[in-house]
Amino acid sequence: MQLDVLGTRRRTHRSGELRKAHVGEKVFLAGWVDRRRDLGNLIFIDLRDHTGVTQVVCNRESSPEAHQKADAVRPEFVVGVEGDVVERSPETVNRQIPTGEIEVRARTLLLLNEAKTPPFAVSDDKTAEETRLRYRYLDLRRPGMQERLRLRHRAALAVREHMNEHGFVEVETPFMTRSTPEGARDFLVPSRIHHGKFYALPQSPQLFKQLLMIGGMDRYFQIVRCFRDEDFRADRQAEFTQVDIEMAFPEREALFEIIERLMEKLFALVGARVTRPFPHLTYDQALERYGSDKPHLGFGLEWSRVALPPAVREKLHVDGPVKAMRVPKMSEISRSQLDRLQDFARSTPADWFSYFKMGGGGVQSTVQKVVGAEAVNSLAASVGAQAGDLVLLLGIKNLAAESDRRAGASAEARLREASGQLRMEAARRFELIPPDGWHFAWIVDFPMFEYDEKEKRFNAMHHPFTSPREEDLEKLESDPAAVKARAYDLVLNGSEIGGGSIRIHRQDIQRRVFKALGMTDEQARARFGFFLDALEYGTPPHGGIALGFDRIVALMAGESNIREVIAFPKTASAVDLMCESPAEVDPRQLDELGVKIK
RNA sequence: GGGGACGUAGCUCAGUUUGGUUAGAGCGCAUGCCUGUCACGCAUGAGGUCGCGGGUUCGAGCCCCGUCGUCCCCGCCA
Numbered sequence: 001m002q003l004d005v006l007g008t009r010r011r012t013h014r015s016g017e018l019r020k021a022h023v024g025e026k027v028f029l030a031g032w033v034d035r036r037r038d039l040g041n042l043i044f045i046d047l048r049d050h051t052g053v054t055q056v057v058c059n060r061e062s063s064p065e066a067h068q069k070a071d072a073v074r075p076e077f078v079v080g081v082e083g084d085v086v087e088r089s090p091e092t093v094n095r096q097i098p099t100g101e102i103e104v105r106a107r108t109l110l111l112l113n114e115a116k117t118p119p120f121a122v123s124d125d126k127t128a129e130e131t132r133l134r135y136r137y138l139d140l141r142r143p144g145m146q147e148r149l150r151l152r153h154r155a156a157l158a159v160r161e162h163m164n165e166h167g168f169v170e171v172e173t174p175f176m177t178r179s180t181p182e183g184a185r186d187f188l189v190p191s192r193i194h195h196g197k198f199y200a201l202p203q204s205p206q207l208f209k210q211l212l213m214i215g216g217m218d219r220y221f222q223i224v225r226c227f228r229d230e231d232f233r234a235d236r237q238a239e240f241t242q243v244d245i246e247m248a249f250p251e252r253e254a255l256f257e258i259i260e261r262l263m264e265k266l267f268a269l270v271g272a273r274v275t276r277p278f279p280h281l282t283y284d285q286a287l288e289r290y291g292s293d294k295p296h297l298g299f300g301l302e303w304s305r306v307a308l309p310p311a312v313r314e315k316l317h318v319d320g321p322v323k324a325m326r327v328p329k330m331s332e333i334s335r336s337q338l339d340r341l342q343d344f345a346r347s348t349p350a351d352w353f354s355y356f357k358m359g360g361g362g363v364q365s366t367v368q369k370v371v372g373a374e375a376v377n378s379l380a381a382s383v384g385a386q387a388g389d390l391v392l393l394l395g396i397k398n399l400a401a402e403s404d405r406r407a408g409a410s411a412e413a414r415l416r417e418a419s420g421q422l423r424m425e426a427a428r429r430f431e432l433i434p435p436d437g438w439h440f441a442w443i444v445d446f447p448m449f450e451y452d453e454k455e456k457r458f459n460a461m462h463h464p465f466t467s468p469r470e471e472d473l474e475k476l477e478s479d480p481a482a483v484k485a486r487a488y489d490l491v492l493n494g495s496e497i498g499g500g501s502i503r504i505h506r507q508d509i510q511r512r513v514f515k516a517l518g519m520t521d522e523q524a525r526a527r528f529g530f531f532l533d534a535l536e537y538g539t540p541p542h543g544g545i546a547l548g549f550d551r552i553v554a555l556m557a558g559e560s561n562i563r564e565v566i567a568f569p570k571t572a573s574a575v576d577l578m579c580e581s582p583a584e585v586d587p588r589q590l591d592e593l594g595v596k597i598k
Numbered sequence: 599g600g601g602g603a604c605g606u607a608g609c610u611c612a613g614u615u616u617g618g619u620u621a622g623a624g625c626g627c628a629u630g631c632c633u634g635u636c637a638c639g640c641a642u643g644a645g646g647u648c649g650c651g652g653g654u655u656c657g658a659g660c661c662c663c664g665u666c667g668u669c670c671c672c673g674c675c676a
Contacts, residue, residue: 183676
C-alpha cells in the first residue's frame with residue numbers, strides 16, 4: 001500500500017474540538033480511523049484522536065483522490081485530513097457527539113500508516129480484560145482509558161500543586177536500596193559488582209523520608225512507586241504508587257487538615273464536594289460499631305453490644321459475646337430474604353444468628369417462643385428498636401468449644417469479623433449503600449502491636465518506627481498489647497486510602513520498641529544500624545502519611561479495580577500479558593550476576 | 599497455599615441441564631452493489647485445537663481426573 005508522508009504539515013485542531021464556530025475554516029486533522037461507512041460514491045470516516053471523533057466526508061465527485069484513498073482505509077489506519085469545516089444540514093446533524101453539527105469535507109486524505117485488523121474494535125467497549133491487557137496499546141486508545149489516565153495526570157498535578165503550596169518539597173529516593181526484613185516480601189536486585197549481595201526495591205520510602213526529616217528538609221513529599229512482593233488483588237499490584245508525605249514538628253490535626261484539603265481538591269476534579277472536617281473514629285470504636293478498621297460510613301448500620309440475662313443465654317445456648325444491629329424500616333423484608341441473610345451469617349466466623357421484626361402488632365421473633373416476649377421486648381428496647389425496624393443479632397455460641405473455625409482467633413475477634421461482613425452484606429442486600437457520595441473518616445489510635453500466634457511474638461501493626469502514645473509509654477514493657485500508637489488511617493467509602501503516624505524521634509524509645517518486638521540490640525543494629533545512628537544526631541519530632549494514589553484515582557473514576565487507572569498493569573498472577581514478563585534471561589546474564597537457578 | 603466463577607470463530611456470547619446428524623448467533627473480516635451515513639444498508643463468502651492432556655463410552659463441546667490461563671475472595675499485604 002502506498003503511504004503518504006506527513007511532511008511539514010501540522011494539525012490545526014484536534015478531532016474532538018471542532019464546532020459550528022469553525023465552519024468555513026480550512027483545517028488539518030490527524031488521527032485514527034474509528035469507523036468507515038462506505039456508501040459507494042460517498043465515504044464517511046470517523047476520525048478519532050484523544051479528544052474525540054469528527055466525521056470526514058470523501059466525495060468521489062468533488063475530491064476523487066481523497067475518495068480513492070478512503071476506499072482503502074480500514075479501522076485503526078492512521079490518516080491525515082486536509083479539508084473544510086462545513087455545517088451539516090439539519091437532518092444530518094448527529095446529536096450524540098459534540099462535533100455532530102459539523103463535518104470535514106476532505107480535500108486531501110493522507111494515508112500515514114496502515115493497521116492490521118485489530119483483535120477487538122477500539123470503537124466498541126466489550127472486551128475481556130485478558131485481551132485488553134494483551135493489546136493494552138489498543139485498549140489505551142479507547143475513550144475510557146484516555147479519560148482515566150488523563151484524570152490520573154490531573155490528580156498528580158493537583159497533589160504537586162497542593163503540597164508545594166504547603167511548603168512540601170518533592171525529593172526522589174532510591175529504588176535500589178537495602179532489604180528490610182520487616183513487613184512485606186522484598187523484590188531483590190542482584191548486584192553484578194558484589195556477587196551474593198542484593199539491592200531491594202522499596203516497599204515504601206519510609207526510612208528515607210524520616211532521614212530527610214533528620215536532614216532538615218522540613219516538609220517532604222513524593223509521588224513514588226512502591227514494590228511489595230505479595231499476592232495481587234483488585235486494589236493491589238506488586239508495584240503501586242503512593243503519595244508519600246512527611247513533616248517535621250508535626251501536629252496531627254494540622255497534617256489532617258492538609259490532607260483533607262488535598263482530598264477536597266482531588267475530588268473537585270470529578271465534580272464532587274467533600275465535607276470537612278472528616279470524622280475521627282478510634283480503632284476500637286470502628287471495630288466495635290462496624291466490625292472493620294475501614295468502615296463504609298455511607299449508611300447508618302451500627303452494631304451495639306447486648307447484655308443477655310443468664311437465663312436467656314441458657315435457653316438460647318449462647319455463652320459468648322452478642323451484638324445487635326438495628327436496620328431501620330426493614331421490618332417488611334421477606335422471609336426468604338432473611339433466610340438468605342441467615343445463610344450468609346452462617347458462612348461467617350460467628351456461629352449464632354437471629355433477628356426480630358418490630359411489626360405493627362409488636363415484636364415478631366423466631367426466638368420468642370423459647371425465651372418469652374418479655375426478654376425480646378427488653379432486648380428491643382436496649383437497642384432502641386422502633387416500629388418498622390428489623391434487628392439482626394450475631395453472637396458466639398460455644399465459647400468453650402474446640403470447634404473454632406479459625407484456630408487461635410478469639411471469640412471477640414470472630415464476632416468482630418463476622419459483624420463487619422454481615423453489616424456489608426445486609427447493606428448490599430437491602431440496597432442501603434448510596435451510589436454516590438464520598439464518606440471519609442480518620443481511624444485513629446491503632447494498637448501499637450499485633451500478636452503473631454504462629455511466631456509467638458508481637459509485630460508492629462503499622463511499622464516499627466511508629467510512636468506509641470505518650471500516656472502508654474510505661475506499658476511498652478509491662479503490657480505491650482495495651483499500647484496504642486500515634487497511627488492513623490484515612491478511609492473512604494470502606495477503602496483504606498492512606499495511613500501514617502507520628503514517628504519515634506528518640507533513640508531510647510526506638511530501642512524499647514525494638515525490644516518489645518523481640519529484637520535484640522544486635523538484630524536491630526544489623527537491620528537498621530544506619531537509621532539508628534542517624535536518630536542520634538538530633539532528630540526532630542516528625543510524622544507523616546502515605547496515600548494510595550492508584551486507589552484514590554480509581555475511586556475518583558468510579559472504578560473498583562486499580563488496573564483501570566494504571567497504563568500497564570499486571571494480572572492477578574503477577575504477569576504482564578503484553579510484554580510477557582516475568583521472563584527467562586540469558587544464562588550469561590545470570591553468570592555475570594553470580595546467580596544460579598535452583 | 600486455599601475457596602469460588604469463567605475458558606466454544608478475531609471479539610461478545612448461546613449450546614453443557616438429559617452425551618447422539620455437518621457446533622450456532624451477533625459483531626468484525628473479505629468480495630460486490632449503493633451520494634447523506636453516523637452501530638449505514640443489501641448480497642455473497644471465508645473463518646473452529648470447543649484452553650491443554652488423559653480417561654469413561656459404540657459415540658464427548660457436554661461426564662470424570664489432571665493441568666494451564668483470566669477474574670473475585672481468604673491467607674498474605676509493617
